[in-house]
Amino acid sequence: MHPLEIGGMGSSLDDLFKRVLSAKIFVNRDLLRPDYIPEDLPHRETQIKRLGAILAPALIGSRPSNIFIYGVPGTGKTAVTQYVLKKLDTEGKNNGASLKIAFINCKHDNTDYRVLADVCEQVGERVPFTGLAVSEVYKRFVKLADDSKSSIFVVLDEVDSLVKKAGDEVLYKLTGVNKQLSRARVSIIGITNDLKFTEYLDPRVRSRLGEEELVFPPYNASELEDILRKRSVASFYKGVLGAEVIKLCSALAAKEHGDARRALDLLRVAGELAERNGELKVTEDHVRRAQKEVEKDRVVEVVKTMPLHSRLLILSLHLLEKQSGNGGTTGEVYEVYTGVSKNFSVEALTQRRISDLINELDMLGIANARVVSKGRYGRTKLVRLSISDRNLRDALQEDSRMTSYIGK
DNA sequence: CGTCCACAGGAATGACGGGCGG
DNA sequence: CCGCCCGTCATTCCTGTGGACG
Numbered sequence: 506m507h508p509l510e511i512g513g514m515g516s517s518l519d520d521l522f523k524r525v526l527s528a529k530i531f532v533n534r535d536l537l538r539p540d541y542i543p544e545d546l547p548h549r550e551t552q553i554k555r556l557g558a559i560l561a562p563a564l565i566g567s568r569p570s571n572i573f574i575y576g577v578p579g580t581g582k583t584a585v586t587q588y589v590l591k592k593l594d595t596e597g598k599n600n601g602a603s604l605k606i607a608f609i610n611c612k613h614d615n616t617d618y619r620v621l622a623d624v625c626e627q628v629g630e631r632v633p634f635t636g637l638a639v640s641e642v643y644k645r646f647v648k649l650a651d652d653s654k655s656s657i658f659v660v661l662d663e664v665d666s667l668v669k670k671a672g673d674e675v676l677y678k679l680t681g682v683n684k685q686l687s688r689a690r691v692s693i694i695g696i697t698n699d700l701k702f703t704e705y706l707d708p709r710v711r712s713r714l715g716e717e718e719l720v721f722p723p724y725n726a727s728e729l730e731d732i733l734r735k736r737s738v739a740s741f742y743k744g745v746l747g748a749e750v751i752k753l754c755s756a757l758a759a760k761e762h763g764d765a766r767r768a769l770d771l772l773r774v775a776g777e778l779a780e781r782n783g784e785l786k787v788t789e790d791h792v793r794r795a796q797k798e799v800e801k802d803r804v805v806e807v808v809k810t811m812p813l814h815s816r817l818l819i820l821s822l823h824l825l826e827k828q829s830g831n832g833g834t835t836g837e838v839y840e841v842y843t844g845v846s847k848n849f850s851v852e853a854l855t856q857r858r859i860s861d862l863i864n865e866l867d868m869l870g871i872a873n874a875r876v877v878s879k880g881r882y883g884r885t886k887l888v889r890l891s892i893s894d895r896n897l898r899d900a901l902q903e904d905s906r907m908t909s910y911i912g913k
Numbered sequence: 914c915g916t917c918c919a920c921a922g923g924a925a926t927g928a929c930g931g932g933c934g935g
Numbered sequence: 936c937c938g939c940c941c942g943t944c945a946t947t948c949c950t951g952t953g954g955a956c957g
Binding site for chain 1: 939940941942943944945946947948951952953954955956957
């Protein structure tokens with residue numbers, strides 16, 4: 506490709522398209538996306554073998570043990586599970602063993618009903634997304650399962666968020682379902698980021714679900730480098746990546762608890778930045794900018810889809826922070842929030858509700874909330890925003906009243 | 914060493930929009 | 936169409952509690 510003349514701003518759309526078209530950066534960027542499962546998962550060989558060994562009995566018609574999989578985000582839990590199940594499935598097809606796999610993301614399906622409905626759907630029967638009694642959906646699942654005469658795997662990804670929201674009732678039911686089945690078998694694979702999560706579980710559920718346990722340690726920087734190097738071969742054109750780009754991505758992600766997803770995101774976004782500017786090489790500078798971009802995208806995406814009161818709450822937190830320097834207690838936050846609500850002429854929610862919304866923000870990583878005891882002066886929660894002003898502005902952008910608030 | 918603050922966070926309940934089977 | 940049950944968001948009422956003050 507011929508080099509391009511890059512105008513200082515080059516704001517016209519035509520220019521942008523032209524630059525993207527002629528910048529030969531990506532062969533296939535989808536290989537860097539977090540949901541892509543590669544054929545080769547470096548540094549997870551032992552986990553793959555263990556999981557394979559545990560699940561293999563399905564091939565000869567016995568029920569594999571239920572499994573608990575632990576590990577912080579981005580350690581390959583989901584990828585390895587899907588990889589092994591896929592292999593098992595093709596192996597089963599070749600040998601006449603009937604396998605069915607239901608993969609549930611509990612972050613999305615975080616109620617009894619939705620989990621069961623989704624399992625039914627993936628095993629083969631459509632269920633309305635609301636309207637039926639939970640017990641009815643469960644009955645349908647039992648019948649469906651037994652009629653299928655298969656080994657059924659139910660993967661509950663991020664199962665901790667299900668239990669925190671809806672309790673362990675579903676898990677109790679699902680892990681006990683085999684008693685009601687004569688011709689089929691169900692194995693549960695629970696995946697969790699939260700290492701202390703089993704404490705929330707009923708002991709009976711814990712022992713049933715934890716028949717086997719598998720731990721995924723975080724990747725270190727050099728392991729991340731291996732992963733990126735392997736993926737980059739097929740996703741980038743040769744010679745596009747600067748010498749230290751992969752090293753830098755790995756080092757940055759290693760600092761963030763060895764999150765491979767983060768490392769891949771950095772690499773992909775760095776490439777996209779280069780592409781957008783019509784440059785022919787991805788440099789370390791792109792990676793550094795990608796780091797800001799990745800964080801911004803996350804925040805903006807989450808905040809934009811939030812309901813009004815959550816956004817008002819974020820705004821209140823921001824105002825409080827500007828005024829006092831370091832966040833405030835639930836009571837102080839609530840006071841500011843009621844004021845803001847009045848200014849927006851909407852009715853304020855109760856403190857109880859706001860307390861829940863604060864916890865939600867904390868879970869999403871937008872705020873930091875931790876309970877502190879101030880002794881004689883009560884027990885409260887200290888809340889701080891954990892996003893930058895700049896990202897906040899972008900996130901609240903579509904509402905001019907909010908941005909003008911931030912301005913002053 | 915007990916008290917008592919300022920909330921945390923659980924439970925019950927209700928309004929709402931929606932699907933179901935009859 | 937009805938009566939029923941669903942999930943979600945929100946309110947109301949409530950009990951529980953770490954630790955500085957006295």
